[in-house]
Amino acid sequence: MTEQLLADWFAAHPRLLVITGAGCSTEVGIPDYRDEQGQWKRPQPVTYQAFMGDALVRKRYWARSMLGWRVMGQAQPGRAHRALALLEQQGRIELLITQNVDGLHSAAGSRSSLDLHGRIDTVRCMDCGRRLARSQLQQSLLARNPHWAQLYAAPAPDGDADLEHENFSAFEVPACPHCSTGMLKPDVVFYGESVPRERVEQAMAALERADGLLIAGSSLMVYSGFRFAQAAARQGKSLIAINQGVTRADDLLEFKLEMDVGQALLSMARAT
Template sequence: MTPSTTKSPLADPVEAAEASDPREPADIALLAELVARGSVAVLSGAGLSTESGIPDYRGPTGRARRAEPMTYQRFVGSVEARRRYWARSHVGWRQIGQARPNAGHRAVAAMERHGLLAGIVTQNVDGLHQAAGARRVIELHGGLDRVVCLSCRVRTPRADLDRRLREANPHWHATGHQINPDGDAVLTDEQVEGFHVVDCTSCGGLLKPDVIFFGENVPRTRVDECFSTVTRARALLVLGSSLAIKSGLRFVTKAATLGIPIAIINQGPTGGDADATLTLDAPLGATLADLATHLGAQ
């Protein structure tokens, strides 16, 4: 795979363009020079978690997938939509809940321990950054490991809901042939039929995963915290995000406006490539592991 290295002020652009392997020393050296300065903000997307068995919507594992994610409006407005969502999510949680951090997550956590990061903003809802040991993580879109009541706003562990759903559906068994990135399995209408949804134990209100659905706004305070992480950084490192939607692209645009160097590692082009100082089309796990080793971050 040939890397795309653009507009790098850190090395001769001709020499950088001659690299033929995305993990050749010259490419890792360019990344390491940027990250070694410290105070790096990380923005991660679904591509970072594909090596943990979690699919993505737009990367190599998601290009053939027809994505029809649940919207907030459908979820709150339809009993059948909630039944369908929770049946699919109940099956999908088996895979998401058992996923483990990969080499890329571990490398990011190692760089944080080494004092190189200003913070981590993740578009992912899988909790794998934290499972790898990272501490300063802002979950832009929330986390699937929690459930929130839409009436009393009490948050409870997803493991508790999983137990309650199994108890409420002792004879219901379904296996999805495909798991989507937001944690739900693709099931037929026949498989969904007969599934029983449970409500909040505190007030009887509707339960929803503590994630941002399509059609729902990210809390302003959380967005501001993400912008703060980016604006105080010396560099922005984008990992496994196609930057195809404004949710993540806005942080790249902000960094570019402020003249903050931007490095992007992703498999495939991204919406932020034009603003990037350096881009690498390469596998995330191996590339980040090499970067951490180069930096002496163990």
């Protein structure tokens, strides 16, 4: 019954805008931030203002990131990523908007995709604007902080790690290798930072062309993603969600399937 409901909706809406969230990546070992009630499971992530304004915050961030990269840097696409890449190949996706920063949709083969919050595998200098691979920075962090490399910390969302009770002031963070002095920041949108206008405009233009909106593995509790559900509702377009738990858009949805997002999408991709 559930699969038939989804199949009928897919048949009635041949060209989709898709918004994905952390639920697409939990099966490959990347933790999420929220529980099924949409509440925080852990302390909120570092804000843009704190990262930019406090050297100790940056040291703590990069120390935890150095350990968290063990999981994030090796993660491979799961069923949801592969299914959405297949649906794109079948001509069913106008644009895939991901709120994740792990790059796994691109790794799975999705080409018509938008990394709304940026990519964690890239680092940007806040002075000269040059970018470098996160894997390159990892080697520099390990070389400067060999003692920290021996520590264990459980993986946390977005390449973070649960490392506490350390004196982070001793951690060494390299400057930009291009300009030699610039501050390095992950090329992602932090809390308290705005999504670049051109990304929002690209997503809104794709929504205009789409027949319906599919929310996959996201509670949409963050406004940067929720705005597209609001826009779809204003345009009179059908919205559905595949998500285990509440979403901020529940009252806008035609229906919601509380089931494994990878399983559901793979069934649809194979049936299309």
